[in-house]
Amino acid sequence: MTREIDPITLEIIRNQLEGIAEEMGSVLIRSAYSPNIKERQDCSTALFDHTTAKPRMIAQAEHIPVHLGAMPAAVAAVVAKDPHPGDVWVLNDPFTGGTHLPDVTMVSPIAPDGEIIGYGVSRAHHGDIGGMTPGSMPAGAREIYQEGLRLPPVPIVTGGEINQHVLSILLANVRNTTERRADIQAQIAANTRAADRLKELQAEYGSELLPDAFDAVIDYSETRMRSEIASLPDGTYHATDYLEGDGITTDNITIAAAVTVQGETLAVDFSGTDAQVAGNTNAPRAVTESAVYFVVRAVTNPDIPPNEGCYAPIDISVPTGSLLDPTAPAAVVGGNVETSQRVTDVVLSAFAEALPESIPAQSQGTMNNLIIGSRESSGFTYYETIGGGFGGRPTADGLDGVQVGMTNTKNTPIEAVEVEYPMRVERYCLRPNSGGAGMYRGGMGIERSITISVPATVSVLSERRIIGPRGVAGGRDGAVGENLLDNEQVPGKFTRDVPAETTVTIRTPGGGGYGDPKARDLDAAAADWLDKLVTTDKDT
Template structure:
C-alpha cells in the first residue's frame, strides 16, 4: 500500500522565523514540531532524483554506509581515549538536511537517533544567528536538546553544495571527564544538574573550517584531563571533516540529485519494511515495567518505570504513564527516552534495514509526561543517563516490544528476552604507576549476557545488543595503562535465566590497585536490587552487584603464590555497595563487579536434559539449579556429567505436580 513519507524535507522559510522556544526546550526538553522552522537566510538542497537505477542505488547505498564506517574508524584511530579505541563508545551518523537518520554506524545505537534532535534544534535556533555556513562544526552535550548524558558529546557538521545545505554528518563520543563533582563525570551523588558537568547547547566551535580556540579552551577548561579530552575533540573534528570530504567526492562523481535521491530511497525502503512488520501485529496496548534502584548515592529506594506501546494501524505511540517523578541522579530527558526506543526496534524489527532509524521514526509518536524520571525537567540530574537511565528505558522498551512481537506468529522469532540485568559503569581516577594523574572508565562494563530467543539460547557474556561492535578491553591493556591488577574474570553460574532456552550468563571482573596508594571508584548502575529484564517467558537473569573486601589478605596470598578466583575466599572487611556509589580503593582492597545475566525463554523443565548437563560441565549452571529449576538429575565422574534419565523424569513430574497443587484455579487454591 502507498505510504505517506512524513519526514521529507518539510521546511518553513517564512520571514516570521522564531525558532523553537529555547527556554521551554531547556526546561521540558526539545520536541521538534513538523515542519521545523528554519531561518529564510539558510537555503536547503531539496532537489532529488526520484528514479535512481537499481545498480547505482546499490553502489551509492553501500558507499554512503562505507563513508560512515570510515568516519567511525577516524574517531577510533585519532582519539587516544580508551573509550574510543577499546570500547568504541561512539557512533557516526549521516542525516538529511532536515535531520532524518539515513545511516548510523554499528556502534552505540542510542547516539544516532538522538542526533536528529540536535540537528533540528540547530536548524531552528542557529540558522539565523550565528548562522550555518560551509566549514562550520557545532558542539553540544545538552541533554535537554539531545544527548543521553553530558559526557556524550556531539559534533555536527553541515555539508553544503553550491550554497545550499545538502546533509549533516555527525559523531558522538563518550568523553572521559568534562567536569562535574566526580572524576569521570558520572555524578551518582548529584541532587540536580548544578552538581554535574555543565550542559552545553549547540555552539559553533569550528567556523568556516577554523577551530574557535577561545571556545575550545573554555570547553577543555572544564576537564580534569584536558589533554585526553583535547585528543577526543581533535578526533571528532577530524571525523566530520573526513565524512564531509567523502560525501562531497561522491557528489562530484554522481551528482547531487542522484546522491540525494539514494538517501530518500534508503529512508523510504526502511519505512516500508517497518510498516510491513507493523501490519503483522494486532492493534492493542503492550506494556513493560521495571524498577530503578537508588536515586543517588546513599539512597536505597526503589522507583517504578513503566512504558506503554499503543499499536494502531501503521503507528506506534509510546507513553510513560505511572512512572516515578524525576529525582536526583536517575533521570533521562525526552531525548533519552526517544533514542532508547530505536535501540530496541532496530535489532528487533529492522535487521533487514539496519542503521536507518529515519524510516521507522516516521511511524513513531511519543507522548511522555514531563517531570518523570524518563522525561526529566530542568534542573534534574542527568549525568548518569548513558549508563543508567537510557539503558533502563531500553529494558522497558525491550519488555514491551517482546509482548508485541509475541502477538505475531511471524515476528515471534525476533524476540530477545533482554539485555544484561545490571552492572553499570565504573569511572576510575588517581595517580598511576608513573606518578601521573590518570582517569578512565573500566570498560569491562560492556560485557554481560544477551537474552534468549524462542529458537536459541542467549549469548554468554555477549555484551549489549545495542552496541554490536563494542568489545571489552584485554586485561593486559588495562594493566599496562592503569595502576590496576586483575585477579580474575569469570562467567558466573546460574546468572543466565533458566528456560527451555537459557539466557546468556553474566560475568564477574575482579581487580586491586597496583603500584598506587589509592584509586577513586565511582559506580553508576541499575538492576542491582531488582532484575530489569524479566523476559516474556522463563526466568529472569541474575542481578548485577558491586562488592569490595577492604584490608584483605590478598598480598599474603600472593606471597604464597595463590591467586584467588572468588572474592569470598579473602579475609577482610566485606562490603556490598549500592548501585550508585563512591569508593576509595587502597592497595589491599579488592573489588568485584558483576555484569548480570539475561532471561531465559520457555519452561525450564522443557529444556533438553543433555543441554543442562553440558551447561553444568561448562560451569554455567550448578547441580542444585539443575535439580531445583530444570528438574534434571545428574551424576558426576570427574569433569564429566551424565543425566540420570529415570530420576530426571520423576523429578520433572514432581515439579509439575507441585505447580498444580500450588496453582489458583477459579479463585480457589
C-alpha cells in the first residue's frame, strides 16, 4: 500500500533525485577524456526505479533529448538479463535497447541493503566504436555491421570488478583505445556516484518510504501531463515531411504522422511512413518514441518533472519494418541523428493544426554531423554537431546559431579543436541571410570551416540541403544548408578520404520565418542590417 507523503517532503525528494542525475552527469563530463564528452557534453544520465515489474525513469539530468527518451528500452533490455548488485551492464545494440552504435549505455543496479531498488544509467556518444570509417558514422552504410561493434547487454563490471574479457573485446574493435578506455571508466564512475547517492537517500528516508516517493513523483507528473493534454482541442491532426535520401540515393523518404487528442490521452500513428531503407537513416523505435516524447513535452508544459509519468498518457503506433521501426540488420547510425529531427518536425507540424498560434516555424531540422578521423591505429576521431537557425516564433524572432530538436550539445571550442586535433578552424560565424524572412524572422545558420593538416576520412550526415525549413503564416522558408570540400559543393551525406590541407565547410540551414515579412517591425529590420545578419532585401 502506497503511503501518503506530504507535498513538501515529496518536492524535496524529487529535487534530490534530479540532483543525483545531474551529479552523475557532472562526474561523467569532468572525468571523460574525449572532447566529445568533456567539451560538447554529448552524454546523458538518469535514474530508474525497480519497484514494479517495469523499470521506470524517476529522474533525468537536462541533457540530450534523443538519449533520454530512448533510455527506458535500454534499461528494460538489461533488467531482462537479471543483473545483480555490483554489476554494470553495457550495451549499444539498437535492436536491444540502444539508439545507434556510438551511443554506449551503461546500467547499474543499485541495492543499498542487498535488494535492488533502482538503476543508475549513463549514455555517452563515443568518438569511435569501430566499423568501416573513423568515427563510426559512414554515410554509405547498408547494414549495421559496417557501422561498428554491436554490443547486446553484457556485464562490463561483475561484483564490483571490471570484466577484462568484455573490456578487451570492446577495445580490440575501436580506434583510439586510450580515449575509449577513459570514457568507459568515466561512465562507470558516473553510475557509481548514482549508487552512492541513492544509498544515502534511502538511509535518510528509509527503505519503506523511498519506493512510495518514487510512485508519488511519477504520479504527480502523470497527473499534470494528463491535465495539459486535456487542455488541447480534441481531434486528429496530420502532417507529412521528407528526408532527402538515405546516403545511398537522394530519393525523398516519407515520414507521415497522425496525432489524435482525445480527452486526457494522446496517440501518434506513423502509418503511411515509408518502409525501412537501404541506407543508414533508419531510426530504431526507441528513437522514434524519444522524438514524440520531446515534442509532447515541448507543446504542453516543459516544466513538468520529466519521468515515466509524462509518457503514460501517450500511445505510439509505428509499423514494424518501416523507417521508424526497422528490423536487423538495418543500418541506423543516421536515424538517431537525422531522422529523429524530421520526426520532431512532422509531429510539431501536426500539432500546428491544433495550435496554429503556438507552434513556431520549422527550425534547421538537422544536426549537421561532421566526422573527421585518421585511419592510422594511433589516429584521431573528431565529431561535431553544428547548430543552426531556430524557427521564427509567434511572438519573437528565431534564435541564431543554436542546437534544435533532439540534440542539446555544446560546440567544441576553437581552442580545444586546435589543441586536440591536427586541424585549424578557419571560420566560425553566423550565416547572413539564412533565416527566413517574416514578421518574426527565422534564426540564422552557422558557417564553420576547418582545415585538416593530415590525410583523413571525412563523413557528413546532414539534411535540409534540398528542402529548406518551412516558414508559416506567410513567413519565408529558411535557407538550405551547404557542404563544401575545398569550396566545391558536395552532397548532404557523404564519406570521402581527403589529402592533407583539405578544408571542410559546413553552412547550416536557417530557421523558417513566422508571419508576413511586410509586417516586420522597422527597428528590428534595421537592427538586422546593422548587425549584418541581413545584407540583401530580396525577401523583405
